[in-house]
Amino acid sequence: MSTPNTPAGRRVGRPRAQERPADGPEPREELLAVAAELFTTRGYTATSTRSIAERAGLRQASLYHYFDGKEAILADLLEGTVRPSLELAAGLVSRTEASPEARLWALCHADATLLCAGPHNLGALYLLPEVGTERFADFHRLRAELKSAYTGLLATTEPGAHLTPEELALRADLLFGLTESVILIRRAGPGHDPDALAGATADAALRVAGVPQRALARLRREGLGLLAARV
Known part of the structure; x- marks a missing residue:
């Protein structure tokens, strides 16, 4: 039987142990x-x-x-660290008026920002041994799809177009690992400015991709424009 909803649209649950404000979180x-x-x-x-x-x-x-x-709670939290980046990646694929390098920068920046966001370093939970079990298959599937999006964008860049399939796969592993390294950086130094860390990560990702240093400032501006257009 489906759970009824109140007129305000809130799900009816079991009684609370204590009263909470009506305007509080679900x-x-x-x-x-x-x-x-x-x-x-x-x-x-x-x-x-x-x-x-x-x-x-x-x-x-x-x-x-x-x-x-x-x-189930842990799985929901983990999937929440991937879904927004995966949705952004899908949108960036269609933004063919922008250079693939700028779109890759935007994805790396947004992904790193998400991993740095919030009061708690949820990405650190990736390292739990429990996460390797079948119960977290959906999380691993989403993460694999996101990595595939990185690979697809990298392949359309000028440097990526000259890579062999093996080189492309390795370069994508490095890009993805570099972006997720903000998890460990945040754990070691929680005082880092999230925006500065995300920007530095995206810049470094393009250098790993093979983009020359002289092109970074232009691609950074273009990538920020792509992200601003989403607001």
Whole structure:
């Protein structure tokens, strides 16, 4: 049976352990926010569904109304670090009026920005051994699609067009790994300015792609224009 909705469109859940403001976040989003904090500060293994529910002001049974367990919460958080970049990549593919180098810069910048965004370094959760299990197959599929988008844009750049398939695959691995390295940089130095880090990462990515240094300023302006057009 489907879950009824209130007139305001809010999903009807189980009773809360304590009253919360009516204009506060939806319970599902609140659970995700709390889990993000606990997973990245206390640790995934040390965090229980009970502690997540209690921090969110819910009974533990109420958590299972939204998620079937701790792994489901982690999977949702991880997928949320990839989906926006994948959607942007799909849009950039169609922006053929812009150079492929600028589109690649824009994707790297936006992806690094997403990984640096928010109060918690969710990308660090990629390294959890649990993430290697079949339960996280959707996350790995989305991440593989995003890497494929990097490869496709790289292949259309002037330097990429001269690479062999093997060289292209290796260069794409380097590009993707460079962008995701902001996860470790953020963990080691959380005080880095996210925009500056994203810009430096995108610049470095184009150099790895084979773009000459003298072209970076122009491509940076073009890439920023592409990102601004999305706002």
